[in-house]
Amino acid sequence: MASSAKRARRESGAGALAAFLEWCDRVGLVLSPKVYVSREGTVADYGLIAREDLPAGEVLFTVPRTALLSQHTSSISSLLEKEQDSLKSQSGWVPLLISLLYESTISNSHWGTYFSLWPDFSGLDHPMFWSEEERWRLLQGTGILEAVDKDLANIQMEYSSIILPFLKAHPDLFNPKVHTLELYKKLVAFIMAYSFQEPLEEDMEDEEPNPPMMVPMADLLNHVANHNANLEYSPECLKMVVIQPIRKGQEVFNTYGEMASWQLLHMYGFAQPYPGNRDDAADIQMLTLCKAALQAAKTDAEQQLVLEQWDLLCQMEMVGEEGAFVIGWEKVLTEEELFTALKVLGMSAEEFKEFKEQEGWANEMGENGNTDLTLSMIPTLKASWKKLLFDATLLTLQAYNSDLKAEEEVLINQQAFSKLSCREQFALQVRYGQKKILQQLLELASS
Template identity: 65%
Template sequence: MAAPAKRARTSGGLPLPAPCSVLRLARAPLSPPGPGCGFTPLAAWPSGGDSDGDAVSGFLCWCAGVGLELSPKVAVSRQGTVAGYGMVARESVQPGEVLFAVPRSALLSPHTCSISGLLERERGALQSLSGWVPLLLALLHELQSPASPWSPYFALWPELGRLEHPMFWPEEERRRLLKGTGVPEAVEKDLVNISSEYHSIVLPFMEAHSDLFSPTVRSLELYRQLVALVMSYSFQEPLEEDDDEKEPNSPLMVPAADLLNHIANYNANLEYSADYLRMVATQPIRKGHEIFNTYGQMANWQLIHMYGFAEPYPDNTDDTADIQMVTVRDAALQGTKDEAEKLLLCERWDFLCKLEMVGEEGAFVIGHEEVLTEEELATTLKVLCMPAEEFRNYKEQAGQGEEAREEDSLTITNIPKLQASWKRLLRDSVLLTLQTYATDLKTEQDLLSNKEVYAKLSWREQQALQVRYGQKMILHQLLELTS
């Protein structure tokens, strides 16, 4: 069984595509399907459509026509889902049961779209940092094509102008609500990369093939919206175990699979084979309960950045808090007494950089039960805290000193047993990190504990609060462990 793709912790930039769908918000069909099983053209750029029932029936009819097989035990519905369209069990489902099977011919990718030949011929000119340009061009062409065979599939997409990714929030709101979480910095890098990619590659390509791309789709704002949709809805087929050195597979759109919402405690998973992609139950699912896929092990800051929502505390067992690597350096500098000690500390930091244990934009990642970057953080604490003479010897051996000791393990349960200097530096780093937020933990707790006040918050305020609170709870746990 193919494991869901997992995201690396990054400091921003155009992220890799997701292995599942976004939480659906304020969804409106892009275009109503026509009667029967015929395909419905999209008129220029649609803004809404017919009833949910017509959109779903049109999609199901399209599924039958392309060989996408849904189990009679599941239903596509807005009712009984956490948000927007989702999938619900009509009958009880057991682990291992196939919920639906998508033939590879029904996937929407640069290889299956109507301009596949052109995209293949121009592949060299369409290379980019993200690797998403061919798929995005395929979507731009299909969405404005009057006779696109994908129209009934598009009818269940969200209204693009109402996506809730922070990249669409006003900058002031983004900075105010998400200060300290790492999201504003990641979004700013995304926006720069998207604009550069659009102006240097995408727009020139569309202008060179103006017969295939109408003026209505030559828009940076529309391109940003489609990037967010690919970020949220696309899938990335995992590499084989022996292909770890290869470039990641390109993203693709998987009808039906992208309807499923996400929770950390998911109950279904997508499996890949030569001819089909199958959604398979991983847990018993009771009648009437929603079917959830997984995006991978995603912290709340990643969920809101890439999908526009966060899981309420404490549901996201994959949540993490970051301590910026440079924050640990700054905390260590606070403890230096004179210029000589500062110079020695900078020498230690430069050595850690050469060992590739730290970087100016990197972060140490702390989970509820483990430090996900244990080797990097343990080595950093050791090098910054060891006596000067010991550091000289360690540096001469190029970091090949004694083997890692069990008492220096950074498992959460072992942190209280660390050397006093390690705990002090870790604690100071946490305190500096907490200063980057606009509010303290008690303020967040008061908001969350008052249901009436919480209910009056906007959607964005609620989601940002969940992100901040989850991170602060992890950081405060570290404070207690290092006291």
């Protein structure tokens, strides 16, 4: 039997959901009677379940633009527009974050009922909220540690240099004791996990990306790579539309994009169970390839050649200190960068001299002019290139503090897996998927 505390939380959640659905009616958000919002039968938290079979093309709900929460619809939109120059930031999120700081802490907010679905935003469990010890123990080698460190540094910088001066300049609207750094951090995670970014028109792709916005109802849908619904944009409204048939009782899934498992955990606080994420990928840091090349150099002259080659690759903008080569299940997603790096680093001193004199190299993946570097092509590369790729992949695998075989044993042992915490389970899925991709690359490069 559920404890009284659990029953109270469940009833509170049910009340918040009922109030939210009433709010949806008031603001003109139309939900099809063929689906319903539920916490039962979903992969996580709230989700949308089909009441009956749904064909492709079925509209599940329509959200009028007046129901969206953005810097343009917030009740302080005119102030944000007036002071937009002082709110510019690297992320571009500051105006929406200030909107959320204000709207989530006033009693009469138009979006108050919407916010009640996330009480105090305390349910967010991004790695940025984990302890340093937990992150180091569970996520070393995945790339998430570095991403979280950047996030936390940027959050601290934006809050102290942009947000706090703005709050203090408007004491009639904000109170630094209420609108704290901790709340700001939670709202950053809220935007990471639940916001949407409207794509630019094709003829405007060179423009700055649209700022993020909150889309009630759409943000309740969970993600899988093989999703069955898509959000469509029009000048009047946004619509969630079925893109492949959904059977009665099935969950409706949106997509957050082609996201590797480490990106899902970093930005959304979860990971798809292995091997469900067809978009999973593993990174080989570009500097790791340089390190592998330097380790293979036998003389000072050879090491100097590697450094000159790397410097030229940097000038060509093919590599960078913080860049990574991205390896998918079937192809290299950064094929031009990796191919060029292998080619240049594999040159003799004479070839490199000629390369510099020619001021470039024809960008061809092979004699047939193929522009994709699929994994099936790896065994056909030059032996020296494969050796360099093998060494870099091995160095990458050594960065993890866990063993692939031991993790595999936990994954296939349901009893052992169930004893892990949610954080441990998600981190294991991320690590295992990455290492399987890298192990596959290692085998191909050694053939």
